[in-house]
Amino acid sequence: MNTQNLQSIRLIHRARQTPAVQNSVLGMLIFVVAEVMFFAGLISAFTIVRAGAVVWPPRDQPRLPLEATAVNTLALLASGVCLYLAHRAFKRDRAAALRPLTIAMLLGAFFVIFQGAEWVRLLGQGLTLTSSTLGSFFYLIIGLHALHAIAALVLLADSWRRLQRGWLAESQFAAAQVFWYFVVLVWPVLYLRVYL
């Protein structure tokens, strides 16, 4: 076997050894695909119920806060942008990613807390899980999104802690990012369908 053949065999071997996608990212992507279908099912059910209703939103039910939630939506989208900046900084210099990651987490936490405050206000105005179909779907869809947002925030907080201590693996950060991007990108769809 000549040297050139040996070298090409070595190259092929190395190409096969390099993973195309990290396992954690692939696992998270599969999970996100399942979650997208879950939300798609909920949105479809909501759309059908809404189309079949004689009056929408139901009478004697409070109106959903459109403007305040629009501001909150902007905060969530900004947190997605900050996470992207953290990703870029992480590639150059790991320590530089700490600040944009902190801002992304704070914006995400603001979103969740603001949503919680809105819920308290709506409950006070009489929109409950059993008051109407609007209430049932609102708390189910928006509540499940809030649960996902909290879970993603926990992942981001873990990444932040590891980054601060200097042992954040690239694959772990990438998986947390995929989950947070899902939370950020599914929200405008929910806002447009449920609130408007």
Added chain:
Amino acid sequence: MEIPVHSRVKSIFATAAALALLAAPGIAEACSVCSAGRDDESRTAFILTTAFLTLLPLALVGGMAWWLRRRTRQVSSWATQQPPARPAPIPRIAKA
């Protein structure tokens, strides 16, 4: 050739069953997801959500497969473009 009595009874039952099935669509209107007799908005919602839920998984799985294929090609081209690492030199053992 004479047809046996039990075959005749069977064919009468089969005909009766077929006639009963012809009358069945009237009952099927009670189906909760049947769009017959509903307004246009509701029917449109049924059609749109059916199309959405049919196409979305195909798009997601197809998109993921396409992205993985593209990524695999990228990684293999990077791996073959970079020069291979040279093996470490074998340390010489000093003779006693």
